[in-house]
Amino acid sequence: MYVAVKGGEAAIDNAHSLLADRRRGDRSVPSLTLDQIAEQLALGVDRVMSEGSLYDRRLAALAIKQSRGDLIEAIFLVRAYRTTLPRFGHSEPVDTGAMAVERRISACYKDLPGGQLLGPTFDYTHRLLDAELEGDPEIPAGATRDGPPEAVTRIADILGAEGLIEEDFPATGQPGDINQTPMEFPLSRAMRLQSLSRGDEGFLLALGYSTQRGYARSHPFAGEIRIGEVEVEVFLPELGFAVAVGRVKLTECQMVNQFKGSAKAPPQFTRGYGLVFGQSERKAMAMALCDRALRAQEFGEDVVAPAQDEEFVVSHCDNVQATGFVEHLKLPHYVDFQAELGLVRTMRAEYEAGLGAPAVETPPTIEIREAAE
């Protein structure tokens, strides 16, 4: 009796030791090494870095191991760790035009300067389970170009040279930081893009998909997708110039969208932009679709669909926030439940005493229900 709420501390310790046991699994199977995760589950690592917004392959691999492969849990681990790191400043805008591309494709032109470069893609593989991978087959080194990678002109710049696509203005001033400033709507585009870049892949995918099915149709073309490493530079006031501090792998997607023009702007193509850490084409494309949809007001388009609603999209795209609040429902709520129990019992008693009819006849309406908190 009354033991249900006792012993919380011991219960937690026991649960954690059981978790550690299950995480390790069958002890006759060798433990995963971080190198194995970083090398062979690289796209999972990329997703954790991107949505965890911390570029560190080893920490991401550790988080994946610790979370038993639950990527949202791994993202959460990385984000919580990231909180404790000092913020030195921000980098100069990276130049994706100078990217050492490993993959670069365009759906707009058959051929173009720099060519179509497929890179390590699942596209055009037949999705047949490969029994050979049950073992450890000898894999020959992949075919690559000869010579050092060259900078490849971005498609948007090719269109831009003709004036057919809206101008992309160079970044000026402070870029803003969604970690350092509380969100206030409407957001600057930079802050919005930051939010989308670390937003949940599945959520953005579904929203991007919805724009293709008529909820805020924006006639997109995959102008260009490129994946590769770029140099990160930080401006040092003491030196008076920017120095390279390292390289990061990025996936960039430039969607090119139709625009009929308005009183203020001539007919031209518009942009939707996606940029994420690592190799994650699906995410970059979904982000670009959402970015364009969210620019509706900028172009005087009607806001009619969820994907166009900044407050809706940005407030709900963060999976660490979403998973925390959804899962908090399993925390005890007995105090509030007790209050509701009391109310339902009172109302039942009134009902059964023949006072059930409401004081005023009201038709069944959609009532505002309070979410459990």
Add this chain to the structure above:
Amino acid sequence: MNAHHQASNYNFAYLDEQTKRMIRRAILKAIAIPGYQVPFASREMPMPYGWGTGGVQVTAAILGPEDVLKVIDQGADDTTNAVSIRKFFQRVADVETTTKTADATIIQTRHRIPETPLRLGQVLVYQVPIPEPLRFLEPRETETRKMHALEEYGLMHVKLYEDIARNGHIATTYAYPVKVEGRYVMDPSPTPKFDNPKMHMSEALQLFGAGREKRIYALPPYTEVVSLDFEDHPFEVQRFDKPCALCGAEAVYLDEVVLDDRGGRMFVCSDTDHCETRRVEGHRGEMGGEAA
């Protein structure tokens, strides 16, 4: 992996000093404008959003090495999440902890206000899931901020009135909206409305932290806090038919404990410290056994 990953190498109370300063500035502003929700750059914490990250950040920002910390959830010190948060501060701040309301300098709480009246110098830190009292009437932050600015609270009264029209009484039992110093309508966090009167003119400083929603608000000591109501339907708190089965306390909030599958129930204090203190003092309820 670097040494930073070891708990002992985290800064006191986990957050770095810059972040604490930012949170303290938000707290000071909140104290200066009682009931007003101050946006702050909430950080990711090592516990999930919705599990008290706002309260944890507020506590981390105000905690000093001399403080004595009490953490409760549903009124109890030993519910799992309260245990987890208390352990967190033991680990990253090495502060003294207690379950005694009277001994604590800072009490972090979820869903309850202790039964023992708080005194001057104590701080009660609430974990808040949805700080916006108007949220379920208007989902947009851009709109609700305007409504607060214009003191446009008619919608809330309409909602309470509709309750009365439909049910004969107000059907809000927890997170019952209050008006602070005649100005801001404020969400008291999902405490049962039973606790609302304890907020009024409290000697303690009351701080509210909402991590996911990035808001802090406050009630300085001796602040007027009035639960919304109507002249002909005055605000009322829940009453229980029986006293606590363990300590015999009356006029306290009780939890219902299901004893068997044949409808057996007992009602016991939700505030475990209050209940234990009373039993030590020799009070007994009908199922509390013999007095020592």
